[in-house]
Amino acid sequence: MSGTGQRLVDDYALVVFDLDGVIYLIDQPIPGAVEAVARLHGEGRAVAYATNNASRRPGDVADLLIGMGVQARPEEVLTSAAAAAQLLSERLPAGAPVLVVGAEALRAEISEVGLTPVTTADDSPVAVIQGYGPQVGWADLAEAAVAVRGGAAWIATNTDRTLPSGRGPLPGNGALVAALATALGRDPDEIVGKPAPELFATAARRVAGGRTLVVGDRLDTDIEGANRAGLDSLLVLTGVSDVAELFAAAPPHRPTFVSRDLTGLFDPTEVVRVPAPDGATGGWHVLSGADGWELSGSGRPLDALAALCAAAWSRHPAGLPRSASPEAAEALEDLGLAS
Incomplete structure (x- = not known):
């Protein structure tokens, strides 16, 4: 998916959210999270929450979410x-x-x-x-x-x-x-908890016949757990893992999609599949050699991210990418990669 007009969420019967770094940060909702969950419920879509935090019971987690304005029921919460x-x-x-x-x-x-x-x-x-x-x-x-x-x-x-x-x-x-x-x-x-697959597998069994999307902020728990459970995943950049960590990710830690935040569930221009397939880099080009790697071209920063993931995961260049044009410099800055 690369700004094609089709909403990511329309391909899935269930969306499973991690909590810390995705829905809230400590005791405050992440901007857009309340609206995203309300929109899913309003469309009649199944939602679940899977958390490794073992310090709260499902009912307590649901109460915490409700106190932040997030719709939740205890039976939707799975804890380690x-x-x-x-x-x-x-x-x-x-x-x-x-x-x-x-x-x-x-x-x-x-x-x-x-x-x-x-x-x-x-x-x-x-x-x-x-x-x-x-x-x-x-x-x-x-x-x-x-x-x-x-x-x-x-x-x-x-x-x-x-x-x-x-x-x-x-x-x-x-x-x-x-x-x-x-x-x-x-x-x-x-x-027991993520990256073990059981939390996600348990959630997925609740929607027989439908596909499940896992949304998380950590490559080493949420994304690996989704991969081990055989599920698609969306990495949001509102928590722990950042773009530099994404470039260095081993195969078990690589997500299906990346978005800055939960708007990527609904807005096709705010989400991208990674890595970019050959020939579909959205106007971006990545060159790599012994002295590092370089981004050129123009287009959406998220398409640049997909192109850079393709290069990073296949060629393993050293360091962070450099820009070869003002447009590339702006894209790298947007992705948090400005030198």
């Missing part, structure tokens, strides 16, 4: 905490003790599925479940280390290295999982 708790309930006997490292919401999910949340290794937990919680500290990680060394299974809700914030990326659950992994000398037995 609920998915991880469900996984353990299928593997452990009812009432089994599980050491919870994370927020109160994660403890509640463990209780909800009939398991017993505990706080110390002295309670002989058969499993450790680790999720994001702003109050998680050294003592929590120490108890988990003792429990895992004692034979408990170790499940992580997700391994996001960072969380988006108004002050820039902050340490996420992945940073705390890495600390425990360093102490134990091994990785978790299982990671």
